Amino acid sequence: MLSKKIESALNEQMAMEGYASFLYLSMAAWCDREAMQGCAAFMRRQSEEERQHMLRIFNYILELDGHPLTPAIAEPPHFYDSVQAMFNNVYEHEQKVTRSIHQLVELASEEKDLATFQFLQWYVDEQREEETLMRTILDRIKLIGDGPQSLYYIDKEVERINQAQAAADATQGAAT
Ligand code: OFO
Numbered sequence: 001m002l003s004k005k006i007e008s009a010l011n012e013q014m015a016m017e018g019y020a021s022f023l024y025l026s027m028a029a030w031c032d033r034e035a036m037q038g039c040a041a042f043m044r045r046q047s048e049e050e051r052q053h054m055l056r057i058f059n060y061i062l063e064l065d066g067h068p069l070t071p072a073i074a075e076p077p078h079f080y081d082s083v084q085a086m087f088n089n090v091y092e093h094e095q096k097v098t099r100s101i102h103q104l105v106e107l108a109s110e111e112k113d114l115a116t117f118q119f120l121q122w123y124v125d126e127q128r129e130e131e132t133l134m135r136t137i138l139d140r141i142k143l144i145g146d147g148p149q150s151l152y153y154i155d156k157e158v159e160r161i162n163q164a165q166a167a168a169d170a171t172q173g174a175a176t
Contacts, residue, residue: 001064001065002061002064002065002066002113002116003111003113005107005111006107006108006111006113006116007061007066007067009103009104009107010057010060010061010066010068010104010116011061011068011069011071012100013057013100013101013104014054014057014058014061014068014069014071015071015072015073016097016100017050017051017053017054017057017097018050018051018054018071018073019071019073019074019076020047020050020053020093020097021047021048021050021051021053021054022047022073022075022076023076023077023093024043024044024046024047024050024090025043025044025047025076026076026077026078027039027043027076027080027086027089027090028040028041028043028044028047029078030078030079030080030086031043031083031086034083034151036083036151036154036155036158037155037159038155038156038157038158038159038160038162039083039086039154039155039158039159041159041162042158042159042161042162042165045162045165045166046090053123053126056122058070060116060119064115064116077089083141083151083154083155084138084141087134087137087138087141088138090134091131091134091135091138094127094130094131094134095131097127097130098127098128098131101120101123101124101127102124104116104120104123105117105120105121105124108120133161133165136161137157137158137161140154140157140161141154141157144157
């Protein structure tokens with residue numbers, strides 16, 4: 001059974017994951033229209049992952065006899081100054097989510113809610129991995145620089161990273 005405080009904090013986190021899903025979907029649309037299909041595919045997959053993160057909390061709240069409140073989602077931005085600016089935005093958003101997850105973990109610990117504390121460890125790991133991934137992409141973008149055809153090479157690099165991530169997820173899925 002969840003305390004009201006934990007239930008409401010989990011509902012807020014669910015809304016945050018939902019927003020991330022829409023934000024990344026909007027980024028996928030922008031990338032597609034900029035002819036960056038590799039980045040578009042990456043953002044679509046990220047969007048789907050965030051939806052799964054939202055549903056994981058939704059299911060957990062139900063399992064603990066609480067009421068998951070399907071959130072209203074604010075409209076995300078639809079345009080970005082550059083692909084670098086867009087990935088910076090993703091990285092900042094992930095850092096914000098990480099802070100929120102860490103606050104939730106602290107709350108679960110204060111409330112002595114061991115089940116929620118345990119449940120949240122998956123999110124702690126996931127956020128660490130996502131921040132590392134976004135930093136890697138930003139580093140590669142910096143290495144490629146802004147010479148002629150840099151957008152082409154950035155798109156190819158993100159496509160390669162996306163395929164590697166999808167393959168790793170498939171292997172993990174097969175192992176569970
Ligand atoms: Fe939900 O994993 Fe990032 O935000």
